[in-house]
Amino acid sequence: MQSNERSVSVWESTHPQRQTTPLTGDAEADVCVIGAGIAGMTTAYLLAAAGKRVIVLEKDAIGAGETGQTTAHLSSALDDYFHVLEKVHGEDGARLAFASHQAAIEQIGAIAAAEGIDCDYERVDGYYFLDPDKTRDFLEKERDAARRAGADAEMVERIPGVPFDSGPALRFPRLGQFHILKYLNGLADAIERRGGRIHTGTHVMEVEGGERTRVSGEGFSVTAGAAVVCTNPPIHDRFRPHTKQAPYRSYVVASRIPAGSVARGLYWDTREAYHYIRVQPVEGDPSHEWLIVGGEDHKQAHEDDERQSYAPLEAWTREHFPAAQTFDFRWSGMVMEPADYMAFIGRDPGKRENVYVGTGDSGHGMTHGTITGMLIRDLILGTPNEWESLYDPSRIRISTDSVMEFVEENLDVASEMLRLAPTGGDVDGPVQIPAGSGAILQRGLSKVACYRDPSGAVHEMSALCTHLGCVVRWNTEETSWDCPCHGSRFGPTGEVLTGPAIGPLKKLDEVKS
Template structure:
């Protein structure tokens, strides 16, 4: 494995710092409890505090430090080749509602940043979806027509600011990009200033949907609230069965310093070459930070280091004057019909709401979700509420749903047919991990650089799929629903809320 240059850390995390908030130690009673302090949870909590509600924002780790801290941070209504598909699945009006809700979110963030005086490096730029293959140009022309019909400032173009030729692109004007943590941490500060409370290191593990609702943390502390918002990226409660309609995926990111005069001056995306996304951000005098995202894969697939090497090689080939400084990875979920789930948690839910399935477009969808859920709780009306309603069911998503569940079944059953992923602990190279059967039980074993072995249960605590090792991030990942665990078994990312069970440390020769 090649040692890639740069720091393995998100640039947003490194450059966007904020104060710590205390863990919840005693019981709490509020109007609304928001579980999850990513972009959707923060925006929702902030909207509700402004509406006069008593709000508690609860986060298992640190505020805006999960998926939101590792985003590409495009704030755009152009979501790849989506509008032709939306027009086919939801009709012309459905596509228009989607476009309007997303574009309004872009304008709203711009307006809020100005009103609160937030210096979040927000820049208004065009967004492009492009192809290099001439065979895909007709599809791009159809997408440009659909996006324009939906109300976006869309056009088909053959020239871009990229330093390499393209066969064509859909250009959408009036989009934006920003520093997500600087924006969201400012919202949190304003939320606290308005009387809201924020508790970090407070993992919620159970929900009782009574009147009022009752939440319980892993430490046994109870939160009582009239309304609850589940904004944990992947819902940590399974009662809505949304896990059967969500597909997790990860993407890798490389960031590199680029001379300002080489800035492509736009946000770019292609689905070719297993996805390539390009944008820049302010960096230093005479420099920009080039941010390249791609190599989409399902959690637990493996060979992540090789994928990062491919992305870095592509970056240096296309931008030879760039100098890699950072690299990281991001994760998101896509719904089976490509439209997020934002609204009532399930058909019988009266006081519990959810926001999930942003499909890699969390910035605009997070802002949109905050406004939509706040309106649902306070009695407001939003014209696109039914479009995003999680309770929707239609035949159009059946093929995608069956495909997603087929993939889950493949891992749930197929992984168990393998005797192990390594025959013995000694086979595992230092600095790597594998599944090994020890005393009749499958264990997830990691050998540190000194050769010492560390073992935990191989069964994900969500629904029991077997975890796989991510060699680049040194984490255990569930290929079924995307839960992620540290080497010691602690939860890094849900839907799991309980750690992998520890196993006796195996002896090595």
């Protein structure tokens, strides 16, 4: 991988994200959806199938955001654990959490079947297995809570079909997996067959609520009966959603292994920064499969060198899966972690009339994104849905676990704000920055994001995130400037990659080294 290129996922390697024409001028629709990841595309598909005129607006390409960086697990076994969800949301909340995620798995399968989408959709079992710091009692406690929530969880003495001795494990049946970009391309075709419009390369700058909502950017606007913000971190509200969730970076490696050497399934250990594993067919090579392993999560922009996170992930993979000795792909993605572990899906918490939001994937982006489409469809159509309260973006649920999570994350944001003080930079000057890399400079009282491109030209920008002013940090692996506070990410020369920031980093004078 060249130093000026971001990492590429297994999905992108064979199915580049689809581009359509940008929107220009004024348009009208029943519903305008902002974001063409799984949440936005599912919402658009389900509303188009219900007869609504739908327009989807996407800054980049279909699936080019965090959806394209997924490992595409489809799970109703939630990684924050049912015994924890019971404490925060009660037994009824845990039951609704399981039911909604299981319904999302079924919904993806039903859409794929109805629309003839060949996306490698497959039903598989999932297994939790113990890391060295936990005992069998942990699995038994989780089994009992999972059963109270409605899952058919059972203990097994060893996971079948894996090349390591897992010890006791907790089995969850009827989970799933698929190829996300094949699925999104199929959704796009289905939306357009129903008269929906998808415009990529269209950067939304403002979302206004009202009896008729208005979504706009440079050179375009859409007036609609409803607007749905599905941009991962929401771009339309500077404060409300962001104080209740935090951005984490998760890492993934993929190794080509002999087909059948690892049983199809979803696997997780019980570490805090847990590992998650699955296999996927290799396009055009039936004798091999991809072993896809993720983990080593940390708070975004809190590591000095993102590449260091891959070494322990690769070592763990080799130890547990001897067939994986070389790695063809490695990539990372951003996970939004809500303080109370459930996504925020529903009516805009800022009370903007006819505006809806879906955010807070909590490590289950594929199912939470599908739940977004199902729940927001029902809210717009006026259909009762028992999931509404659980996912209400305005909710405040008090428990020891959720309060501590909320306090810790917001104290961390406060500490990041203190980096505005003139405490020095990463290097003394541009000459110390390797070509194709970036670093923070201290210049008087200002923090400067300095990037030296592969030709040696120096690009200088304000290092303050245009969302709320946190100091960004250079991500070596993804060649991006990442905000540690609320999830914004910028390209090497300051262009917005991921919200909630809308505007680019402010450019300073460009000089030659």
